Amino acid sequence: MEYWQPEVETLERGALRELQLKRLKKTVNSVYDNVPFYNKKFKELNIRPEDIKTLDDIKKLPFTKKNDLRENYPFGLFAVPMSKVNRIHASSGTSGKSTVVGYTKNDLDVWANLMARCFFMAGVRPGDIFQNAANYGLFTGGLGIHAGAEKLGCTVVPSGTGSTEKQIEMIRDFGVTVLHCTPSYALYIAETAKKLGYEPGSLPLRIGLFGAEPWSINTRKELERSFWIRAYDSYGLSEMMGPGVAFECTEQNGLHIWEDAFIVEILDKNDEPCAPGEKGELVLTTLCKEALPIIRYRTGDITTIDDEKCSCGRTSVKISKFFGRADDMLIVRGLNVFPSQIEHVLMEMPEVGEHFQVVLERVNHLDEMTVKVEMSDRAFSGELGDLKKVTNAVAGKLKSSLNLRTKVVLVEKGSLQRFEGKSKKVIDLRTSI
Structure with a gap:
């Protein structure tokens, strides 16, 4: 099967909306009939499936939050009997009960199809060697x-995670052309490869696919420079x-969302739709x-x-790189701070590296934020005067x-802990006091 699918990917907006409405009605009927949680929610709002006549009627429907999945742990939100569930995945549960998700055979086929579309869209082709x-395991990124x-x-x-030198050996020996991992782990692989004597461009990679954590345009430049790849x-x-x-x-100017599989809403703090280009929370409804x-x-x-038609020819809307997560947002002295903002500042400064860590503490009842950042080995001599100058520049x-x-603390290159999965950029000690 070819995974450039113009009959869906370039569908005109009117036809796409018709398809979405048909699938939304089917989904609404499914949750109303089979999921007690939604049945109760619908009745509380005095709505029935037949009240959904247009896509705009989606605003009549209830919201779902992560906590709803936790409160219905493990299988309370499933719309099919367990005999039809072919696979289960779950979150780690580090901030509460795990969120458990299930897949029928058809769900797994749809998922694989959408993934193949994604890869084809980024230039991956049949015959590529994909690491x-x-x-x-339970994490969805592997399978x-x-x-x-x-x-x-x-x-x-x-290859999974870990054994970084072995990862590099496989890339070299197997002729790997496409690498998928977190961006922070990719930077660590690049750093390790350099220590092993590999020059940028000496590995066979041509495409890097990175996700699972926020990363900036500047991180993209660093990854592309380190591996001589296109990073997506x-x-x-x-x-x-x-x-x-x-x-x-x-x-590389926004992420296409597959609107034949999801309805996309961007909502402001009053839960009203945002205009294109206006920041808001991403709200998604499954259709398949x-x-x-x-x-x-x-x-x-x-x-x-961004609802403008992309020059790639695909008609699905695009979302920008994320400005942060509402639940990752740090409130420091009454101000909203996202780690991605800090990363963006640091990546624009050649004096420091791409690895940093934010430490939040409460001192004399006031929040204090310390940013530990690794020094660049090519930027300055290391003299005390230079160190102070760079520290002041970063703080400014x-x-x-x-x-x-x-407060900015410069540390030696390689001294901050590296992570093979999602990086842990924030240590909040305020809650432990």
Whole structure:
């Protein structure tokens, strides 16, 4: 099967909306008839499935939050009997009960198909050797990415995480052309490769697919410079299915969301629709899921929408790189701060590296924020005068961007802990006091 699918990917907006409405009605009927949680919600709002006559009627439907999945743990939101569930994935549960998601055989086929579309859109082709350096197991990034790459016709190397030198050996010896992992782990792989004597461009890679954590345009430049590749952003969340909800095309200027599978809303703080280009929370409704259909899921991700037709030819709307997550947002002295803002500032400064860590403490009842950042080995001599100058420069840039006084500590390159999965950039000690 060819994974450039113009009959869907270039569908005119009117026809696309008709398809969405047909699938939305089916989804609404499914949750009303089969999921007690939604049946109760609908009755509380005095709505029935037949009240959904247009796409605009979606605003009549209830929101779903992550906590709703936790409160219905493990299978309370499933719309099919367990005999029809072919696979289960779950979050780690580090901030509460795990969120459990289920898939029918058809769900798995749809997921693999969407993933294959994503990869094709980013330039991956049948015959590419695809190394998946993501966690396998309950985490959706392992098997989800793997199935899509196989569906497309790639040769898949299921390397998983860890053993970084072995990862590099496989890339070299197997002729790996496509790498998937978190951007922070990719930077660590690049750093390790350099220590092993590999020059940029000496590995066979040509495409990098990165996701699972926020990363900036400057991180893209660093990755592309380190590997001599094209680096593409991806977006997914297990509640929707996993990775593959949205992906960059070769234009690299926004992530296409597959609107034949999801209805996209960007809502302001009053839950009203945002205009294109206006920041708001991404809210998603599934249109093709059988085991776990979800209505108006509040992702917590802050983004903007672009409804202009992309020059790649695809007609699905695009979302911008995320400005942060509502649930990752830091409130420091009454100000909202996103780690991605800090990363953006640091990546514009050649004096420091791309690795940093934010430490939040409460001192004399006031919030104090310390940013530890690794020094660049090529920027300055290391003399005390230079160190102070760079420290002041970083602190000044952060204050200008965040409108917040920040303590900056420069540390040696390689001294901050590296992570093979999602990086842990924030240590909040305020709650432990």
